[in-house]
Amino acid sequence: MNKVVVAMSGGVDSSVAAALLKEQGYDVVGMMLRLWSEPGKEDSNRCCTPDSMAQARRVAAKLDIPFYVIDAKDVFHNTVVQYFLDGYARGETPNPCLICNRQIRWTFLLDHALALGAEFMATGHYVRIKRTEDGKSELLRAVDRSKDQSYVLHVLNQEKLKHALFPVGDYTKPEIRQIAEKYGLPTATRKDSQDLCFLAGEDYRNFLQRNAAEMLQEGEIVTLDGRVLGRHNGLANYTIGQRKGLGVASPVPLYVITKQAVSNTVVVGTLDQLGSRALTAHDVNWVGGEAPRESFRAEVKIRYTAREAEAVVTPVNNGEQVRVRFDAPQRDITAGQAAVFYQGDVMIGGGIIV
């Protein structure tokens, strides 16, 4: 029997993933990571609190599968949380879930799963994996487009994908909830969680205030041609494309165009100055393993919640970077977020916007 470790969070998706795999005849083992949380806030983290751990343990007991907890506090803090802080320090808007998926789930946890003798690791991500005739793995968007999580998995390479299983991606969310109820899993009615897991349910700005106050230094708000319009209360408090809360008097609406870390300035402009047709992304991962030689058309997502936009993607520097040229201007191209390219349902790859 094939042994698979299911990464469990106590939530309905990973619970159902475990149930489905057991149904399919796999030898299933449940595993959960003890992640980092701020001292004193262990109970309020969205993921991996003692409470959600108890939940996951119950699910494992109901499915009659072994369940283990692995300590990942230090490695999580040193990679994911640190990446988050470093990103803001650079004036970017980082997406730490990308690092968590690559380094924590699909490296650290995968290593543990393999050490246990498992051939596969599964998560409750809404994504599909397809094995092609030439022994490769393709990542496809989930059947339920509204829940599709392929975006955060663009960091996975063939080496990791050959061990991956994603049972949930073939179902819609309502179907998943039904399956949970069918199995009597205690997670059937839990609300979906959206925000960063280590923020303990708080605003990310409070977190930065407590852990990296130096990033919330006041600075100037300037126009594209350098005119000072006002003061900002810390670069991390602003996002690209933001209109409200600028505190600047202006006859026309102004939007945050970019954030300059070096000069600690927020650059604002009008709506037509906001849009851009192009971006560059680095740290690109090509899911198929090799960068295409030539430009190709793709639907590109520039943040997790964004709609895909038609564009031409040009690999640069042997595919380590890409230049993306959109058919229509995009409003909030944000450094630190990922640009992920799709062709139909297939995810070709992605990189971090500079």
Next chain:
Amino acid sequence: MIYLDYSATTPVDSRVVDAMSPYFSTSFGNPSSIHRYGQIAEAAIDSARESVASILNCAPDEIIFTSCGSESDNLAIRGAAYAMREKTGAKWILASRAEHPAVTKTLLHLEKYEGFLIEWLDVNERGMVTSEIVSKAICGDTAIVSVMYANNEIGTINPIKEIAQLCRSNQILFHTDAVQAAAYLPLDVQVLGIDMMSLGAHKFYGPKGVGALYVRKGTPLISHLTGGGQEFNLRAGTQNVPYIVGLAEALRLTNEEREQRADHVRPLRDKIIGTVLETIPDSQLTGDLESRLPHHASFVFQNMDGNLLLTLLDAAGFACSSGSACKTGNPEPSEVMNAIGISRAWGLGSLRVTLGVHTTPADVDAFLKVLPDLVMKARMLNVKGQVAR
């Protein structure tokens, strides 16, 4: 699956189950009832009490049945502390740093909420409380000394006969937690010279949920669970007749088979200790090598997460435990590790392997075959975890 965690708990001997059965359905009466049902139930616990008393070499009314070893510890320590304070004003309690949490937490409670003063006796690097250490610490104001007969984490057997003598000559009450020791060590309370002794059935092939406390006649003790006056007014609550019968039967069998059980496990334990120290680099035995429970092997492995090793072992089919085990994946080295001077780099990597009647030489060989590899894997994962970036 191969079970190597007998110090955590043991399976109930089928002879014990047989002895218990009638008291669930046929002879189910409440021992306090006047009628025949009650009389039969009472007779059962009286017989159980006599049986336990004869093994401990004490009078039946010196045995109190409780729900577990932890409750026995609580009753002994709280009960004697309040009584001694009332009687003589003495309010110092001495206990070793390596006691079971049922003793240490109780003492911390007494300190915080009741104004008792606790002094913690050091243990040597092999976890032993010597009588020198005790004699240095006792004074006129000492009410009670509590030192465990044998340590659950590291297997060390303490010289409680000497400590008891020391306490006796200073008119100080001496309690010993014998929960771990009872499976293998002699329990004659006159020979040992102790005032109170805690037992828990599930460590010697009896059921979980029943324990006993020996209290020498004349020992001041104030009850903990108050109510219907059962157990000589010292422990209220309708007695758990079948389980008490079970405890007595399990203890009887343990007493009879003590030698042969020890002879069975000792060579297997020695093989484990010898092989581990030989084949696994950066490994140490914890606890005393000679003055040690015959079934107990415990180690620390440097630079490794003990929890993770247990997970790998379980996945490989071996059930063991660890001093720093924590189900929520948030491990810290145990107090005992700190008390014997083990540093954090070693203390987080503890492993306890304890054997029992069902352990076979083949089990031990299979275990020794996989352990070195799994320790290596756990070490590698530890390193990877630190450099993932």
